[in-house]
Amino acid sequence: MTMIAGTDPRTGDALPPVAEITSADQVDALARAADDVAAAFASLSRGTRAEILDAIADEVERRRSDLIETASRETGFGEVKLGGELTRTAFQFRFFADVLREGSYLEATIDPAAETPMGPRPDLRRILTSIGAVAVFGASNFPFAFSVLGGDTASALAAGSPVIVKAHGSHPATSQLSYEILKSVLDASAAPEGVIGIVFGTQGGARLVAHPAIKAVGFTGSLSGGKALLEIIGGREEPIPFYGELSSLNPVIITPGAATERGADIGTGLVTSFTVGSGQLCTKPGFVLVPTGEAGDRLIEAARDALAAAQGHVLLNERIFTTYTEETATLDGRADLRALKAPADSGTGFAVTPMLFETTLDELDHTIVHEVFGPVAVIARYNPEKTEEAAAQVFDTFPSSLTATLHVSDGESTLVSALTTLASARAGRIVFDGFPTGVAVSWAQTHGGPWPSTNSLHTSVGATAIRRFIRPITYQNAPEAVLPEELRDGYTAIPRRIDGELRAAVR
DSSP, rough: OOOEEEETTTOOOOEEEEEEEEOHHHHHHHHHHHHHHHHHHHSSHHHHHHHHHHHHHHHHHHHHHHHHHHHHHOOOOOOOHHHHHHHHHHHHHHHHHHHHHHOOOOOOOOOSSEETTTEOOEEEOOOOEOOOEEEOOSSSTTTTTTSTTTTHHHHHHHHHEEEEEEETTHHHHHHHHHHHHHHHHHSSSSSSSEEEEEEHHHHHHHHHOOOOTTOOHHHESSSHHHHHHHHHHHHHHHHOOOEEEOOOOEEEOOOHHHHHHHHHHHHHHHHHHHHHHGOOOTOOOOOOEEEHHHHHHHHHHHHHHTEEEEEEEEOOOOHHHHHHHHHHHHHOOOOOEEEEOOSOOSTTTTTTOEEEEEETTTTTTGOOOOOSSSSSEEEEEEOOGGGGHHHHHHHHHOOOOEEEEEEEOOOOOHHHHHHHHHTTTTEEEEESSSSOOOOOOOOOOOOTTTTTTTTTTTTTSSGGGGGGEEEEEEESOOGGSSSSSSGSOOOSOOEEEEEEEEOOOOO
């Protein structure tokens, strides 16, 4: 019997065992159970599913202390970081409850029977419905918001899809507790048994993705892990969508005007952004263009001062720690890079030292610039008279990202327009005069971008994250009794498009 156990990243010591590795037979049973109840769960009313999501949020808040204590022990994150993440997690469930009640996500559309220039048209009624049971892979760096209790789970349950979560090995106890919270709420609700399940172990996760009962996969993790799952999906008899958030450099461009006006503030903010969560965020800024000259120098000095206070950073697991220490050691040994470092770490567990490396754009070795989990970033100084050319070089050379950040000045409108055009082709979210860490849960949010940041045209954060787990279905000349209530004549509680005209809800 092989058990799953976490590690205390502050010491490197193993924590008590949590659960057995899920066997192949157990994975199959979970997947079959989810498939068996998929239609029944999807048939629950939007209001009923919204009540379930609200109840999950309430239970998350009630178990706040237990969740934070467990996650802190497994991740090394402090109470402030985890408390904020848990608040976000509860908010996500309530947010998707509101999405359900509002109803526009269904895209309910009615084309009544009519004569058209193409001839007679039948009565056509279209709506979006659950895709079926889905697999969700928990992320290492967000034990709540992108794991068992994360946005993928919340949006899938909102869509009416049963969920089987693959627990991340960095926080198995947190995953188990989170699963128990979900199951307790679902068991007390109108949902059928089997709507939620959990799998432990790499092989179990692979078997889950290959199982014919699974109709979609949500994944937040490494590019290599995403490619491995895509390969499994490619071997399935039935292809399914894979929604992967995989790798992101998140470049930051600082214009001459911005450096002159507020260089010191930008330098301080940069360090805060790439060290928050010990630099283990997919939106961490990893590469920064800073103009040469006195304004840029002031920005660098402010960053140096901020680094002096950047202490107590611990990485999540041994793999991340080893990669970080090897990558930064290589960079630190290069003659073409100037290193700016925080005070040395304590040397215990997976503690690390935050670092900035400075070079010039002309001397930049592009092979050193790629996503590295941990508190590190590379700054390249550029000729301020060639800002657009420098930015074009960055966007043309480096892979696309979840975000691109532009720090600009009011007097640079022509330049800002050009930079925005460049950034919009290579990122899913463009941040102006701020930093990309921190992803609000809202109706307008996008958390996605061109490959390799994601492989999807959908977002994993915000209202339209639900779109990943629903599919269109059209009823032609259907008896009203078999129609979903949202497609029946006289229904007005949600926005609908009728004969081409968008009509607002009337409640």
